Amino acid sequence: MKSIEKMQGLSAGRALPLLVEISDVTMSAAARGAFERARAVSAVAMVGSTVVDKVVAAALGRHGFCPHAYFTSRAEATEWLVSLASSRGRGLRQA
Template sequence: MMPGRIDAADGKNSLIVREGILESVWRPGSFVDVDDAKDAMHAVDRIIGGSPMPMLSEMTDVEFSAAARFEFAKSTGVVAIAVLGSSAVDRVIAAATSRHTHYPHEFFTSRKAAMTWLADFIQAEVQGEV
């Protein structure tokens, strides 16, 4: 059984699983360093319980160090990630993180579009294609 909400990175990040999707929300205005990234990834491991799943990451107005972006790219806890942001800067940060990932990674400005994209991965998981 997955725990409820988990906070990580000194409260900068909050994680919860809803409808088969791991939702990660970063506090706007945060600066995320490598230690924050490692703590968030440990929280991901705790909440998913060893079963990688699709993730929605809300990161509007959040700055990530290069080391933090590289740490996130090493994640094995997700099968795909939809990054939700609101600006060109958010898009650039998401693109910088995606360079090193080994899983599908897309940027969205619409939560509905992001969730629709992630739903395809849940369906593939149900059908044993992931």
Template sequence: MQEQIVRIVLPRDQHLDERSAQRLAAHLQAPRSGSPIAVLMDVTDVASVSRAARTVFSNVSTVAAWALLGRTPVDRILAHFILGGDFKSGPASYFTSEPEAVEWLKENAHVH
């Protein structure tokens, strides 16, 4: 079985608004296998995320788990803001290590 982990890199130094989030989330609406997917979202150096964008991500029903990846204290604050949304699709957590994030996704989203 092919891994169902989708990597999203949010645009550096950009402000993520609802429209931008909807475009990104549209790619997650139709998983290739029909089963839930796991998302590794890199938030490194994103300028800001609106509440409306956070709501868009928290309502994507095809995602089994979210791992947010960052490197700086500002990334951590931004990720925790995003995680403050009510993720209806499954668990979500923040990481500074991509291998740890991928392992967590495999365990929590039950992907291979």
């Protein structure tokens, strides 16, 4: 998938935290699987505002390879990502 390739290119191959605004987004099972297998991120904060957004976030969050959470506030999502980085020292890394 092109978005996975872009993420990996921007991060120089390192797994970095990702904030995703998921308003009005739909994702196929195949796309969800591709993102889960890519493991291109160290944590995912998903921001949305509708019940549908929350359902999409739940579907994306079924994997277990990194921390993930759903927020209705971008500021809270960013704070959560920063707190994870702080709690792990030099950044978010998968053990």
